[in-house]
Amino acid sequence: MASRLASKSPAATLVKDSAAAALVAALLALPLLGFRMTDTARGLVLDYRFPLVLWSAGVVFAGRLLFTLAGAAIGRRLAARPPRAAARRWPLSGGRGRALAGWAMVGFALVLPLTPFGDRNLVDKATLLLIYIMLGWGLNIVVGLAGLLDLGYVAFYAVGAYSYALLSQAFGLSFWLCLPIAGLMAATFGMVLGFPVLRLRGDYLAIVTLGFGEIIRVVLLNWQSLTGGPDGVYDIKRPSFFGLPFSAFAPEGHQTFAQFFGLAYSPNQRIYFLYYLILILALATNLFTLRIRRLPIGRAWEALREDEIACRSLGINPTKTKLSAFAIGAMFAGFAGSFFATRQGFISPESFTFIESAIILSIVVLGGMGSQVGIVLAAVLLVGLPEWFRDLQLYRMLAFGGAMVLIMLWRPRGLLAHRDPTILLADHPAPSPADPTAPSEVSP
Amino acid sequence: MLSIRNLEASYGRIQALHGVDIDVEAGEIVTLIGANGAGKTTLLMTLCGKPRAGKGSITFEGEDITRLPTYQIVRRGIAHAPEGRRIFPRMSVLENLQMGAVTVDPKYFADDLDRVLTLFPRLKERIGQRGGTLSGGEQQMLAIGRALMSRPRLLLLDEPSLGLAPLVVRQIFDIIRDINRQQKVTVFLVEQNAFHALKLAHRAYVMVNGRIAMSGSGAELLADAGVRAAYLEGGHEAPPPRPAPEAAP
Known part of the structure; x- marks a missing residue:
């Protein structure tokens, strides 16, 4: 995300992206929030609640904007760290740590x-x-x-x-x-x-x-x-x-x-x-x-x-x-x-x-x-x-x-996506926690 | 050891094999070459019971295995390293090898593991790594190693050179020769890489459109003008019996 923002004019992309999200939200909110049937003395009346639609679009716009900015900031911070340190930050990612957490x-x-x-x-x-x-x-x-x-x-x-x-x-x-x-x-x-x-x-x-x-x-x-x-x-x-x-009282002859x-x-x-x-x-x-x-x-x-x-x-x-x-x-x-x-x-x-x-x-x-x-x-x-x-x-x-x-x-692959092998050779350690979780095919 | 008689197989209404006869004797390396879609992989799959043979018979060491379910065929001593390697990507190298040994008494496991790791030192280096993170050549080694863990007498290999760099292909074929000579495992090899396969094989068959078009010793076929034209040099002369539109890799 950080690199994409850097390559184009960042502010324009950001606003365009957020506006698109807001538009989707508005379209969804129009039928869901925009109209309401109310039961009155004169029968069913259709209420219009368009301000709510605008509000929801606005909230989504702001939320998307903040989310993207936060994501970019986190991405930059992670990129600045060496990858191993990033893996270390999760205390549960190693097999041993997980076992300890389990106990x-x-x-x-x-x-x-x-x-x-x-x-x-x-x-x-x-x-x-x-x-x-x-x-x-x-x-x-x-x-x-x-x-x-x-x-x-x-x-x-x-x-x-x-x-x-x-x-x-x-x-x-x-x-x-x-x-x-x-x-x-x-x-x-x-x-x-x-x-x-x-x-x-x-x-x-x-x-x-x-x-x-x-x-x-x-x-x-x-x-x-x-x-x-x-x-x-x-x-x-x-x-x-x-x-x-x-129970409070036992049946006859029981405790x-x-x-x-x-x-x-x-x-x-x-x-x-x-x-x-x-x-x-x-x-x-x-x-x-x-x-x-x-x-x-x-x-x-x-x-x-x-x-x-x-x-x-x-x-x-x-x-x-x-x-x-x-x-x-x-x-x-x-x-x-x-x-x-x-x-x-x-x-x-x-x-x-x-x-x-x-x-x-x-x-x-x-x-x-x-x-x-x-x-x-x-x-x-x-x-x-x-x-x-x-x-x-x-x-x-x-x-x-x-x-x-x-x-x-x-965590698109689940909270703890790492799988521990069930068998290890005595003289070979388990793969390090930095081992990539996603199985990727590497061609020769 | 293995004899295939008049074998026919089809996928739905499309017939892929039209009466194939092949013999593999104990101790041999026999190869089957042919172009894309000739029916080579279908033949190996039919040996393993999927798809089922429509007609004909498959006999292994005197026993008719044509109608056995796949897992029973494997238990008779035939191991299959399938096309595209099909290792278990999320499991470690060691676990993959362990899966190869499911049909074998666990008391042999340590010895067999040692044997396979000696054959493929690269796998020993990668023993704790996930299968999916190996390179293509290493994955092919793992697929062959996994097949060997079931202590087969006959090893079926389906395009072990698929998608590998020429240097790695050489390495894999050297290992196949070792498996045959040192481990006394009979090998039935299906390949598109005709040059390497013919050089390695004692005997060879050429398959065209679901039929065996030629057979002979590896050296004979390697010298044959038609085979050279069709499978080795890019098809300049008119090759028998039908030109295969494929250049030698």
Whole structure:
């Protein structure tokens, strides 16, 4: 940007560029802001609000101008530095730094409820955040590692949630027994989805998975006799601490969690318990992914993402590889789903709409496709911030969109796009952090 | 070792191979030369099961592999370094080599890795680097090295000289000769760079429009006037059986 500004008359280019942006904004704002129907005593009246259109164009003009100037200034500053120093400025860009950051996050998550600001409200929000982190890590197996764009991931989340809810209601099974069943059910559905889409890739795969997600939701909505339809399933059993319920009073002949440990009853105990439960589930997902990347199947997923034809020619069975990615990714969504059901105590098809899939996918993509720590950062950004800034009310979505645009501008390949190799020779160090992130073909 | 009989293959309604017969004996380097679009790559792909052979048979070490899925064919001991190299760009050199060894018992990995890195010292220098950041020649070395990691008895090479500088091409062909002599790997080489390929090969086939037009020893074909005109000198004389509009690289 800096060089372009320097080559032509800088001021003229700058103004022209900003004017173009303002024009686009004005054209967009004209139908969106310029007219409004108001309901008056005389019927519907068309209101004209042209000043608003001018205002929005003006704001965009000024914003674009400032943004370009700021970009040029930053560009000059970076150009003045040696490239290595620029790489150093990101403490998380090296493999070691990232691992340290990961451990720091785990430590923080473990002590969060014990800190003075870890009140009930915060821990509850952190629980929600962890659900999305777990879903992000689960979807990362399918999208980030195996490179299969799945827009219907929420379907498996729903399968897990309904599996637990219905099994515990119909047969009185406990959460701990239902958890693996829910995972298995979701994995089965993952395979069922996987079979027809084996030959599809990219956009086509995305469309079919999107449809599959909607099918599951519509079935849940309409199968009244089994799922309760739009009324959902309520009074879902809360989880117990190895049989000790988190309630004020135990049923006849039983003890509550508080009684057993000689504590005073507090409703916070269940909140904290749920928090640690999802923390463990999420960390298990993470650990699984980190381990499986080093195993043949995990490596095959990554290779499949890179080049399917090459994979075939190396003796990898793409059918098995893809199905296993779908099934295992879905399994973790199933676990998260049954946790969601037990936490909420009530589920309905409304919790499993397409927007959930979109949020989870955004978390994975923004995190940097395959980066575990990146997913945590993206989940904080996409789920955490909107929760914490509920006070902004309607402006919440505006801030959300703004944050997305900023990320696209500054980190187009995701927050942490660097991929660490899973295997290193003992006498050869890892590539330096200055190694270019974008794979570029160099001709001889 | 490998015998192809009356092989036909097509893409949809367009037939690419019209009854091809080729034999590769153990220990040989056999090359298949031909112009763009003659069907050379199609033949290699058909060997690997995609596209499927419409007619004819492919026999490898006495076993009919015509109908096997690709990944099973590879497990029989045939490795394929595909056209355009197709290395994994975001994975490191070492990971690429590891992917080559997925069909092999892990206990051989260290030895095989050593063998390949001795053959390609350049790869050893670049071992932690991403595949996509290698130069074209290095990528070709990686593609061949990756194929060798599956301990093949037959190595299929599809245009290893594609897009490489002449000096690098020489280097790659020297290595192919070493692979054949020292590692006792049979090589079936598909090339447009006829001069190098014929010099290297024990026996050679010429493919024109999906048919085998000529065959013989590498030296014979190198001396043949028609072949020279069509594939080596730019096509001044009328070459048999059809002029290929291509200059020698």
